Amino acid sequence: MAKAQSTTKLKTALKKAPKKAALVTKLTRKSNKIQYLEKYTTASIVDYLAEKHNLPKKHMKIIIESYYDVMSTGVKNGERVPLGKIGKIYYSVRPAQKARKGRNPRTGEEVDIPAKRAMKVPKYSFSKSFKESILKVRARKG
Numbered sequence: 001m002a003k004a005q006s007t008t009k010l011k012t013a014l015k016k017a018p019k020k021a022a023l024v025t026k027l028t029r030k031s032n033k034i035q036y037l038e039k040y041t042t043a044s045i046v047d048y049l050a051e052k053h054n055l056p057k058k059h060m061k062i063i064i065e066s067y068y069d070v071m072s073t074g075v076k077n078g079e080r081v082p083l084g085k086i087g088k089i090y091y092s093v094r095p096a097q098k099a100r101k102g103r104n105p106r107t108g109e110e111v112d113i114p115a116k117r118a119m120k121v122p123k124y125s126f127s128k129s130f131k132e133s134i135l136k137v138r139a140r141k142g
Contacts, residue, residue: 046061075122078090085130086127087126094121098115
């Protein structure tokens with residue numbers, strides 16, 4: 001009964017509270033509050049983190065953009081850049097392809113396919129713990 005009263009109080013408080021970062025609060029069985037964003041855009045992440053850590057949005061935006069710059073610089077330098085517990089971002093080299101003959105499937109006519117040079121392709125690998133945690137999550141409807 002006490003749990004039901006605290007849940008209704010929280011819901012009414014959320015309705016009255018201003019929606020600065022478009023947060024959604026979800027109660028678990030242990031009555032811990034889990035907050036997540038409705039949309040995961042850079043602006044909503046900046047709003048959420050600024051509110052959570054009591055920092056101005058301007059400073060938080062600079063911090064997040066600096067983080068993005070560090071990640072991209074590391075990848076461009078050929079490093080595998082870790083993204084916390086989620087995984088790593090890196091690039092691999094796709095080998096060059098020689099020129100070859102192909103066929104147009106519609107007409108059956110022979111076509112020359114030009115050679116392609118080697119390319120650097122960005123890649124991402126998820127960590128084992130993240131993959132396992134995703135398997136435990138229920139899919140949200142919507």
